Amino acid sequence: MSTGSFGFLGLGIMGTPMAKNLLAKGFSVTVWNRDSAKCASLVEAGAKQASSAAECVEASSITFAMLADPAAASAVVFGPKGVLEAMTAGKSYVDVSTVDDETALKIGEAITAKGGRFLEAPVSGSKGPAEQGQLIFLCAGDETLYSEITPQLDVMGKKSFFLGAVGAGAxxxxxxxxxxxxxxxxxxxxxxxxxxxxxxxxxxxxxxxxxxxxxxxxxxxxxxxxxxxxxxxxxxxxxxxxxxxxxxxxxxxxxxxxxxxxxxxxxxxxxxxxxxxxxxxxxxxxxxxxx
Structure with missing residues (x-):
């Protein structure tokens, strides 16, 4: 089991069960959502709650994000108290949202410019597979990071693919x-x-x-x-x-x-x-x- 700390941004139909599966396997998880009420069930399950995306990244060595669309994914990274404000060398960002390749590239370039590592990992699957830990991860970007988070991907999914450079996953x-x-x-x-x-x-x-x-x-x-x-x-x-x-x-x-x-x-x-x-x-x- 990894001893790292993990963040999770975005707690909707998909994000909440994904984060719960990490908690159920004993991983340390800090969560944040624009609607803070959506953090409640995860806090009850043992998660820590951050007051902003930046605070979540600051508390975590690797942060996952499951956001609704390209606009939301970009806002959480580039907006006030966003991911970039806390991104430094030694931290990693894994975006499991479904976005276009242009958005994935833009976010990836911004993360790496701050010294962080980036992996896009959109998932194939819906609510049921998310709850059952049966998602399929379509990953691209930092291959070393992909290898390191295999234990977490295995908790949340049944199969993961590494597809190459950022944009291929999207x-x-x-x-x-x-x-x-x-x-x-x-x-x-x-x-x-x-x-x-x-x-x-x-x-x-x-x-x-x-x-x-x-x-x-x-x-x-x-x-x-x-x-x-x-x-x-x-x-x-x-x-x-x-x-x-x-x-x-x-x-x-x-x-x-x-x-x-x-x-x-x-x-x-x-x-x-x-x-x-x-x-x-x-x-x-x-x-x-x-x-």
Missing amino acids: RMKLVVNMTMGSMMGAFCEGMALAEKSGLEQSQLLEVLDLGAMANPMFKLKGPSVMKRAFPPAFPLKHAQKDMRLALALGDQLGQPLPVSATANEAYIRAKGAGHGDSDFAAVYEAVQTKP
Whole structure:
């Protein structure tokens, strides 16, 4: 077990269970969140609470950050009482947020300019895998730091990949989530068409599960779609953000993404209809009605 001290910034659907898993394995953890009330359950579990991101970094040798989007990730690093104010040689920063590669590079350069080490490590997985310690880490940046934090990654996840220079982790995560978002859009269209064709959605799920298209996502989300109840495991607003960032990456690289662009429009409609905080399977609410 590492004797180092760890910080955790950002305590939402993903960050809180990740930090709890570190605490459960006996690691020393200091936490901070913009909404300080979200620290309460972790403090009860044994964490220390910092009053700012800077104080959290100051108290920790390695700080993890799970933040909502590029704007939040940048604000926590560059803003008042932010990460950079406390970053010095000997400290390390591991950003597990989903951001674009430009944001990852900007943050990484700022951390290393202050003498710190930086690793981007966005995760594939949602609320359930975060709680179960079954996330997949997509890492890039300082390979020595990656090797050092293997015990912590193993507590929070089932597999980690080192992909090379900073930016590769962000790009891999966007490709993964773009594929997942597009698949969910097609799945919800299939569920809607089955229902309107007079077919049982439950039977469609069974047929899909028996063939080459069988996958855990359809099996997991199918019942939610049938009930039209979408408790958030991966909020739709974050799924749409990832689709948007992936489409921007495609545009930057000259790669057409017509299927994903169409799926993104459905997520935009669902978010506009008030489903942004629901699970991303709530895109069903957009595809089962005319735009």
